Amino acid sequence: MYIEEEVGFLKNFIDIEKIRWEDKVDVNSSWTIQNLQTKFPPLLLIPLIENAFKHVSRSPNVKGFINIVFEEKTEMISLEVENSKSALPIENQKSSGLGLENLRNRLDILYGEKYRLSIQNSDNVYNSKLIILK
Template identity: 30%
Template sequence: MKNEKAKTELLNLQSQVNPHFFFNMLNNLYGLVDKDSEKAKQLILKLSDMMRYSIYEGQKAYVTLQQEIDFIYNYIELHKMRYHKDIRVEFDVQVENENLKIMPLLFIILVENAFKHGVEVLRHNAFVNISLVTKKNEVTFRVENNFDIEETHETGIGLNNLKRRLELAYDKIHSFNTSKVDDVYTAELSLKL
């Protein structure tokens, strides 16, 4: 019964990732519709591809690492299309086995936060560095971004959701750490699969 309760809670948390992500993106698209309708159309198509993944793959217990990598690339491309400022985004992937199975939509919260609290707030020199490295059965996902040191952020629903999902699905086989040094925020998640 305890196991069933944990599975139910995990599914509930997983289903919250989609609305949270898409709510933020739709708010961003709203402002673009009048400014640049052609760009808005392209963004909507890209967003629909991402929604398809979230709806169909996001409800599964596990997906391949490659599917998550593709989803993150789409997310990055979506953001590059919508910004009218110069941003530096790097996504370094060093994966030995792209068929490793992981819980879907696990990394996107960290990427989304880097854009939301860094790129969207900064006027100049915004950067997001993302890396995904696997070694045998260990996956390390790291996101580093700069932010406006004057802005204060409370931990939102996304990070709390992620932490709980990790407790339920990867208890005792994960580590998750965040740090702030000057104007650089770093989040690192490691899983032993």
């Protein structure tokens, strides 16, 4: 699979989620790709974007937000996803974190030491950033 196909899938997923959320969430995304033919494993990045839509704040009086910045350059691929989050705790904590754990396992197998995944979780914002070195 090529990076162009992966990004196309992500954009389609985001478009579907935007329709589902109507005007309750502001979604901003930026996509920079230098080489559309870069080989890339399928569905590797979707957990980070799925999590943003799953955990974005759902306040009736304040719009939530999701910001997505993707870059493919000669030396690296990066995806940063940031979303507003609710101050209320998530009810089902048992299922929480499995997607990220599976993502880390896949990244370990595919890239070993050639990636960094950082997660920052504050009271109001959740930020995940993945950098894969080529």
